[in-house]
Amino acid sequence: MASNLDLQEQEQLDELKAFWNQYGNLITWVITLVLAGFAAWNGWNWWQREQATKATAMFDELEQAAQAKDVPKVQKVFGDLKERFGGTAVAGQGGLLAARVLVDGGQADPARAALDWVAQNAHDEGHRQVAHLRLAGLLLDQKSYDDALKHLDAVTAPDFTALAQDRRGDVLQAQGKTAEAVKAWTAAWTALPDRLEYRRVIKAKLTAQGAEPQPASVTVKEAS
Template sequence: MAKHLDLAEQEQLDELKHFWKQYGNLITWALIAVLGAFAAWNGYHYWQRSQAAQAAVMYDEIERAVQSGDTARIERSLADMKERFGSTTYAQQAGLLAARAYYDKGNVEASCATLTWVAEKAADEGYQAVARLRLAGILLEKKSYAEALQQLSSAFPKDFVALAADRRGDIMMAQGKKEEAKAEYEKAYKGLDERAEYRRLVEVKLNALGIDPAAGAAKTTAANTGVKP
């Protein structure tokens, strides 16, 4: 009986050797690939955390520079951050902060350049939208209307669509295109939440153009419900 079991075990061992000889390398490389991917995943996330931590420190430096009003220090710190951590959220936030500081100091060109960098390089579409809206506002002040409209020509995230329409309305008004401005302001008014304070500002703009959007909305509601306003 023992001899029979020894023979059976020997057969199993021979089969295992044959299997390993045929598929051993494939299994080994598959394991290496899986373990390598796992190690890379861990390494990547560690790198991300490290990058974010270092970027946060640099953001604090830029924030202190802005508070002190030291433009040269802002420029140096932002350039360093762009080079080392340009893909991080902190860099995008720092860009918006620096752009505002440049504008407040009267350095409009530096402000526009920084906003352009955020609009083109930011991974987050929200930061891109904010940068483009601010840049369009500065270009409007410079009477660079075509460039301002160009900043607003691309698609915006849902939460920014109404704000982009309002900004386009401002540009149209500056160009004396009242009908186009009305259309954009109406888009903005309809797109903003009823509880939003900014909606009241758009309403004032429409009132100045002879339109009462609140009354129009009431009539639309009445028509839809069959109730007289």
């Protein structure tokens, strides 16, 4: 009996050796790749967290400079932020903040450059949309109407389209296209929630053109 068991164990051992000789290298490579991939994933997550922490610290520095209205420092810190941590979400937020400070400081061209960077490179879609809206406003002030409209065409997110229509109306009105401006303002007024205070601003624009919008309930009553 013992002899038969020994023979069976020897056969199993021989089969295992044969299997390992045939597939051992492949198994070793697969295990190595899995472990390497796991280590790389952990390393990538650590690096991302480290980048976010450093970027946040730099954004805090930018905020302090903005509160102090230190325009040169705002420009410098934002330049460092976008160069070192341009792929982080706070870089886009920093660009919007820097542009506001630059505009307030009379630095329209640097502000436009900051917004251009955000519109093209920001990690967050909302930041890109806001940058396009603010660029349209700057270009409107500079009477670059066609460029302003191009940036408004880039605003496609539903949360921002009403504001884009309002700004489009401003640009069209500046071009002397009153009928088209009224159409854009009407679209903005209709899309915004009833309780939003800014709706009154758009209503004032329409009223000034003799196109005061009517509440939906009045429209229904008149139609009946």
